[in-house]
Amino acid sequence: MKLSWHRRNLHLKHPFQIASVRRPETDDKQVLLVTIEHKGHVGWGEASPVSYYSQSLDSAEAVFERVAAMLGDDPFALNAILDPLWERFGEEPAAISAIDIALHDLAGKLVKLPVWKRLGFDSSRTPLTSFTIGLDEPAVVRQKVLEAADFPILKIKVGTTADEAILAAVRDAAPDKMLRVDANGGWSETEAADRAAHLARVYRLELIEQPTLPGCHDALPELRRRAGCPIVADESCRFPRDVPACAGVFDAINVKLSKCGGIRRALQMIHAARAAGLGVMIGCMVETSVGIGAAAQLAPLADWIDLDGHLLLADDPFEGIGGHAGRLTLNDRPGLGIVER
Numbered sequence: 001m002k003l004s005w006h007r008r009n010l011h012l013k014h015p016f017q018i019a020s021v022r023r024p025e026t027d028d029k030q031v032l033l034v035t036i037e038h039k040g041h042v043g044w045g046e047a048s049p050v051s052y053y054s055q056s057l058d059s060a061e062a063v064f065e066r067v068a069a070m071l072g073d074d075p076f077a078l079n080a081i082l083d084p085l086w087e088r089f090g091e092e093p094a095a096i097s098a099i100d101i102a103l104h105d106l107a108g109k110l111v112k113l114p115v116w117k118r119l120g121f122d123s124s125r126t127p128l129t130s131f132t133i134g135l136d137e138p139a140v141v142r143q144k145v146l147e148a149a150d151f152p153i154l155k156i157k158v159g160t161t162a163d164e165a166i167l168a169a170v171r172d173a174a175p176d177k178m179l180r181v182d183a184n185g186g187w188s189e190t191e192a193a194d195r196a197a198h199l200a201r202v203y204r205l206e207l208i209e210q211p212t213l214p215g216c217h218d219a220l221p222e223l224r225r226r227a228g229c230p231i232v233a234d235e236s237c238r239f240p241r242d243v244p245a246c247a248g249v250f251d252a253i254n255v256k257l258s259k260c261g262g263i264r265r266a267l268q269m270i271h272a273a274r275a276a277g278l279g280v281m282i283g284c285m286v287e288t289s290v291g292i293g294a295a296a297q298l299a300p301l302a303d304w305i306d307l308d309g310h311l312l313l314a315d316d317p318f319e320g321i322g323g324h325a326g327r328l329t330l331n332d333r334p335g336l337g338i339v340e341r
Contacts (some may be wrong), residue, residue: 017135019159019186036102043106045098050283063095093261100262101294108335111113115297123330125300130155138169145173159186182209189219197226210234243272289318293336
């Protein structure tokens, strides 16, 4: 099998900010698109490494350069291919995820089946995705909400001193929509429970994601009691080994392929979460339809999905997974079901 990759510069419709990372005000985002070729078929993968997990485009490319000769000639031998990568490059899950995704896409094309069907899932059980509104001035947030009029579920980035003003602007523009908030660890432990209780009651929140920093969980029992809505772990739950510690602290976990290392590791996290009595959200980074299409294959297993990274782009180079009005499409094309525009 032949591994290739290249950097792709993407343009966002709006600059995208979250509480945990203050990025430059830019509408550009770079990802790594990966291909694995075998017997005339091509599998696509995508890496979207992020600095707050100590990964970068350079570090992911360094992995690809070292593993290009390690893939062998059997795209169905996932254990034989991926287990050595975890042993040697376990600190680079975004890179491993791209290879995992490309192998799943390739295998699906070889047997002429979509990934979701190969895995035995019911595509009709795919939930609606939320549409994410990044941090911004309240007036700008309000305008973004109006632009997202077709989406019935909004996920609002919070975690700053302007949370109240932001949510007031959202509710003014969308009085009846379902709202989720994501603080990305931006609330201190001393204020988290009060803030969660107030915002959940006043703005009728469906759920709250990652209210405090990873490891800062002392306030979460009271927060869960007072908020009256599910509390979802994101940065606090990166890998399968992190799932047991979330039980009794959170109500659910957010599984992201680029965060955990691909489809195989995501499935492990989902099964571990269910065994621990936790709910499951499937989320994403800002990615093309390759990364979103891969995560969407697992959407029938989720309680909630936040798979809108491709919808934030002005120039997604792929299509096939949809997303209009929050409805993703698990189609019958083999592999991930995506095609280049």
